[in-house]
Amino acid sequence: MAKQKSILIKWLRDAHAMEASAESMLNKQVSRVKGFPRLNQRFADHLEETREHQERLDHCIDRIGGDTSMVKEMVGKFSGSMQALATSGSDDDVVKAAISIYQYECLEIATYRALIAAADAYGQPEVALICKDILAEEEEMASWLIDNLAEITRTYLSKQGVGISPPPMPSSSDRRSPPPV
Numbered sequence: 001m002a003k004q005k006s007i008l009i010k011w012l013r014d015a016h017a018m019e020a021s022a023e024s025m026l027n028k029q030v031s032r033v034k035g036f037p038r039l040n041q042r043f044a045d046h047l048e049e050t051r052e053h054q055e056r057l058d059h060c061i062d063r064i065g066g067d068t069s070m071v072k073e074m075v076g077k078f079s080g081s082m083q084a085l086a087t088s089g090s091d092d093d094v095v096k097a098a099i100s101i102y103q104y105e106c107l108e109i110a111t112y113r114a115l116i117a118a119a120d121a122y123g124q125p126e127v128a129l130i131c132k133d134i135l136a137e138e139e140e141m142a143s144w145l146i147d148n149l150a151e152i153t154r155t156y157l158s159k160q161g162v163g164i165s166p167p168p169m170p171s172s173s174d175r176r177s178p179p180p181v
């Protein structure tokens with residue numbers, strides 16, 4: 001039982017470090033996408049959610065008897081190639097910013113799916129439930145980004161003054177076009 005708890009606590013701390021890195025990335029990206037009001041708002045909203053995720057993970061760690069003071073020491077731990085990618089590129093490259101955050105959301109989705117399975121396996125339903133709530137917000141963010149990526153790209157290119165062909169005519173089953181980003 002003690003071993004099960006220590007594995008779960010470690011994974012929750014790792015997830016906390018991942019969210020802390022996400023907060024730092026989103027903070028940078030929010031200012032990068034100022035000229036794209038909907039994307040800017042979506043990043044700002046998810047930044048707020050990301051801060052809440054850390055608080056909820058603290059609660060989970062606390063709930064199963066872990067020490068939350070250690071999570072702060074681990075913030076720098078999550079600094080691999082994903083974070084490097086998310087903070088690279090030219091300052092005004094909004095398309096790269098959207099792709100990078102989408103990639104990070106996929107990492108978060110996989111992490112929470114594994115955490116939910118572990119919490120279920122170790123008889124921690126409250127932890128599983130909290131992770132499911134967080135997972136739903138990560139999936140929503142990932143879906144929004146991928147659904148809007150084509151429009152973000154067109155808006156970015158038109159702001160760059162690059163001539164682009166008009167998008168193809170929608171088929172009769174898809175007359176609605178997304179609002180501008």
Ligand SMILES: [Fe+2]
Nearest residue numbers: 105108138141
């Ligand atoms: Fe996220």
